[in-house]
Amino acid sequence: MQEIPEQHRKTVAMLLCAFNDEDIDQYVHEIIRVLYEEMSDRSLAEVLALTTGFDYHFLYHEIYVCISATQYDIDRYNVVKERIEQCGLDKWRSLF
Numbered sequence: 001m002q003e004i005p006e007q008h009r010k011t012v013a014m015l016l017c018a019f020n021d022e023d024i025d026q027y028v029h030e031i032i033r034v035l036y037e038e039m040s041d042r043s044l045a046e047v048l049a050l051t052t053g054f055d056y057h058f059l060y061h062e063i064y065v066c067i068s069a070t071q072y073d074i075d076r077y078n079v080v081k082e083r084i085e086q087c088g089l090d091k092w093r094s095l096f
Helices: 006-018 024-035 041-052 056-068 074-086 089-094
Strands: none
Touching (some): 006 024, 006 041, 006 074, 006 089, 024 056, 024 074, 041 056, 074 089
8 A cells, every 4th residue: 555645544543444445446436425515526535545555546536436426326325334334434624
C-alpha cells in the first residue's frame, strides 16, 4: 500500500477495520453511498484508491455512476453501513 496522506489516515483506518483486503473491493458502491455526503468526491476517490488499489480516475467516475443510480441493493448497503459504524463511523464524523 502506498503512503497514506495525513488527511486520509483516519478514514482509511476505519475502512480497513470494516473490510479486509480481500473483500473491500466488492463493496465499493456501497461504501460510496455511505460516505458520499461526508466527503468531497476527490477525497472519497482518493481514499478508495488507497484502500482498494483501483485507479483514482476509475473510482472518481464510479462515484457518479453509483450516486446517479436510482436502484441499488438496500440489504448490501445496510450491511456495509453497519460494518463501517462498528469501526467508528459516528466518531469519525465528529472529527470534521
